Amino acid sequence: MRWWKQRREQTFFVAATLLLLTGSGLAVLGTQQAANATWAATTFLGLAYSTATLIAAARRHEASVDVIAWLALFGTLWVGEPLAGAVITLMLASGALLEARAQARARRELSALAERAPRNARRDTAAGPIEIPVGEVIIGDRLVVGSGEIVPVDGRLLGPAVLDESALTGEPIPVERRAGEDVRSGIVNAGQAVRLTATTTAEASTYAGVVRLVEQAQAQNAPFVRLADRVALAFVPVTLLLAGAAWALTGDPVRAVAVLVVATPCPLLLAAPIAIISGISRAARTGVIIKGGSALERLAAGRVLLLDKTGTLTAGRPALTDVVISGSGDLCADELLRLAASLDQSSAHVLAAAIVTAARDRRLRLSPAEQVVEHHGQGIQGVVDGHRVRLGKATGLAGIPMPAWMRHARRRAALDNSLTVFVAIDDVPAGVLLLEDPLRPQAPRMVRALRTAGITRVVLVTGDRADTADAVGRVVGVDTVHADCSPADKLALVREEQLHAPTIMVGDGINDAPALAAAGVGVALAARGVTASAEAADVVLTVDRITALADAILTARRCRTIALVSVAVGMGLSSVAMLVAAAGHLPPVAGAMLQEGIDVAAIAIALTALIPGRAHTVRLPSGDVTTLLRLYTEHQQVRPLVEQVRTVADDLDLPPYALRPVRELLEQLRERLLAHERAEEAELMPIMARALGGAETTSALSRTHAEIEHQIGRLHRLVDDLAGLPDVEDVTDIRRLLYGLYAVLRLHNAQEEEGVFSLVSQPSTP
Structure with missing residues (x-):
């Protein structure tokens, strides 16, 4: 029985093809009676398949447009057109096979997540590692993960590791993690064997949560798909009326059969769900799980975006x-x-x-x-x-x-x-x-990307105090800020905004779950684990890169448009063919062949949803990613030196004014900071220009590099000109230069993190 479920479309297609070809061969040999018998057998096979699908629909208490195909097959036998019936049978078989293959391909990324779920773990014991079922892992177990193996449960590293996190994040570059860092189940050990302490059970681990989300995503139909089903059903009486009118006006039942042959609304039945599922698949490939076609359609319709602050616009960790x-x-x-x-x-x-x-x-x-x-x-x-x-x-x-x-x-x-x-x-x-809690470097870029993706209003909703929320809102570029919000306040704001336009709510905490459930589309960040917010949300980001949301919205809108186009093209061509058939210019055999071509064209259009479209996420060559990560590591290492500039200035508050800390700071600035800024100018700016489109995108940062070097030079000359202990005016000048340099460095670092370091996911994790 399982074999039949997996192979029935292939078996039906092969049988229909062989019978049709056999009949055609017999016709060529001049045995027309045997050919007609073979084609009639093919038609009976189609009738049996259509009858089975009608019975299955009746058991589900669903109406089915397969009634048109059944009437067309019966009609060809009645009017003595067995070849037309055989072609219709092949059309049904090829349509079923195309649908099965297309949906299988479209679901591939989602299914791959579930299929690679870890099933075993190796517990580290005094006698050595022992393999156990992953369900037997308990919190506190010490586990060994060999090279190339999948991390079975969420845990905390006991030593450094090199990990391939692409299954969850979509990022192909392995990342280095330090001892003490938390890691998620489902990622692959890309280095030597590592040990970790289990912090969750298998059922509560990240990957198990992702698999549950995938199952939810596969179980739902889109409103557009359901609308297509209703339109297809409404097409049935129209077809019967047109076929009846053609027969009544001409007295020729062949015309009625020809209308039925070209009327089967396969474009609606096949193209719409394929396009929607393709969109879900495409999003999953970039680390965005959309829970079904309904969520994808509502994501495409969203116009107002509500954002939580902590963990969404900020890193969520101090x-x-x-x-x-x-x-x-x-x-x-x-x-x-x-x-x-x-x-x-x-x-x-x-x-x-x-x-x-x-x-x-x-x-x-x-x-x-x-x-x-x-x-x-x-x-x-x-x-x-x-x-x-x-x-x-x-x-x-x-x-x-x-x-x-x-x-x-x-x-x-x-x-x-x-x-x-x-x-x-x-x-x-x-x-x-x-x-x-630092602002995510890519947060301003995400808001700009969302606006270009069609979001017309961005609202910051947070439980934090007003001054902090206003500062974040200004930097990120939102339209309105609501601070000091409780979960009930967030829920009320979502409902209020929903009255004016379709809403999208983004959050990551348990306190966001009510608002996520009430919004038109709830989007949860689950890069650090699947929580209650992810369970309540319609869309889940498994990547720690919120710019992926803008790409998901673009994907949703593109796939919805493709679904509309494929249906419009298919149904339009079928309608024209019906009128031509009713006028007597399209015999049943030719009509069946034409309908087959229309089906293939509609499905081909729907499958274009799998082709990558416009995206805001910048894809960099692996060499550029490696350079960016190296420069970002250096960037982090000079951060304390930047803060030291203000500390040295603060300490020059009371006499006697010692210049030794200032001179030591200047030495560090020349040796470390200027060397780093020059390396960025030589290596970082070309990467940014290539990724973001021309030298104009780097001009502001290059100008700041020059200003930093200029200000350090001025400070150096001022300190070198002083002999002995400085007076109050000298110290005032030094402090002025130090505070000015500190401000320029802070702004410059923020611009670099937003403008170029945010192009890779690793720097977003503090």
């Missing part, structure tokens, strides 16, 4: 932005960070992960911590390299007086909307770590 040290100068910023990160290795707190990541990015050597005690919600303390280290909130450092420089850092954090982690070394306040 990142270290600066290290403020005490005025005593006992510890440098790197040493303070090293001690803090060494202690935080023992903590599972999200801020601890950011601090440890920042220390590893700066290639600092971390030491084991001893006597670690963590007070949840307040902080952590322990001994590192003989020093008693305490981290946490200001209230968590009770009993330690807060000096003026620490209060200043706290005020600065409030102005920048940063998070603060206070550090005490041997019960003495030593520094403050500033962290913030």
Whole structure:
């Protein structure tokens, strides 16, 4: 039975073809009676197939346009046109085969996701790795993933790894992950064998969630497809009336049969679903799972976009932005960070992960911590390299007086909307770590791309405070900002916007799930795991690249247009053929052959949906991607130096004004920062010009490179001209140049991250 389900279209087509050819051969040999008998047998085969499909539709309580094909087959036998009946049978067989093959091809990307789901895992034991079913993995299991193997469940790396994440992200370039980073199931180990600790079960893992989303996507029909079915059914009485009129007016039943032969609405039955499924397939190839044709159509119709901020426009995870040290100068910023990160290795707190990541990015050597005690919600303390280290909130450092420089850092954090982690070394306040949730570099590009894709209004909806939300909204370029929103507020805003135009809501948190479910289309970001928001959404991005949404909208609109065109062309040609047949100029045999050609043309148009169309995502050669990632790594490494410019300027506040930190900073700027900027000018600018279209796209960044070098040169000349201790006016000039340089560097870095580094997905992950 299973074999028949898989091969019935092929078997039907082969049988119909052989019988038709056999009859034609007999006719050529002059045995017309045997030829007619063979063609009649072919027609009976078609009748049997049509009858089976009609019965199946009746059991599903669905009307079926196959009644026209059944009447046409019966009519050819009645009027003595068995050859026409045989051609109709071949038409039905070829249509069924084309539909099966086209849908199989269109669903290939979706099916491939489910088929490669990991089934086994290797548990690391004292006796060595033991292979077990993936369903037996429990949280905390230590697993081994060999080279070329699929990561079976979500986990945390115990060592560095090189991973191929293309199955989930669509990005072909393997990425390097550090020890302690979380990885998702379904990705492939592209390097040497690695070990990881399972953080979820198989059922709750990312890949299992993706497979569930795929199953939902495959189970739904589009409104347009259902509309096509209704139109096809409405076509039945029109066909019967025209066939009856042709017979009644002329008395020739052959004309009625000819009308029925060319009236089968295969273009509607086949072309529309193929185009829609092709669109879903095309989107899945780029890391966007669309849950069925209905979601694709609503995505194509969307005009108003509502965006959550945290995790959507921002990275959703804190990142270290600066290290403020005490005025005593006992510890440098790197040493303070090293001690803090060494202690935080023992903590599972999200801020601890950011601090440890920042220390590893700066290639600092971390030491084991001893006597670690963590007070949840307040902080952590322990001994590192003989020093008693305490981290946490200001209230968590009770009993330690807060000096003026620490209060200043706290005020600065409030102005920048940063998070603060206070550090005490041997019960003495030593520094403050500033962290913030950074804006995604590609967020402004995404909003611009969405507008060109047809979005007319962009609304930022967030639970964050108004000043922070307004700042993000200005940078990204939204039309309206709604801050301090609860989940109920977001739901009300979605319903209000839905009254005026079709809406698309984008979010990633559990609190976004109600709004995602209420929107015309809910879009969830699930690059870090399938959550409640992904389950509630209609569209799920498995890539950590939100520009993919603009490409998905373009794909949806293009495929909907292709579906309309294929149906219009097919039905238009069929209608013309019906009129010609009713007028007596198209005999049944010729009509059957013509209808076959119309079906093939309509399906061919529908299949063009699989061809890549216009997209906003820039595809770079692998060599350019490698260069971009290398330059971005250097870009990250000089970030602390940029922040040091402001720190040095801040420290020039009270006499005596020591210039040694300024001279040391200048040396670092010349040796590291200028070398990096020159490398970017030589290597980064050509890549940007090739990717985005000409040298004009790089002129602003090149001008900023020149300005940075000019300002560092001015500062260098000013400091070199000073002899002895500077006076107040000298310090004022130095601070003015330092603050100006800091502002230029911050703006320049943001422009580079948005303009060119956002072209690859790796930099978007802090």
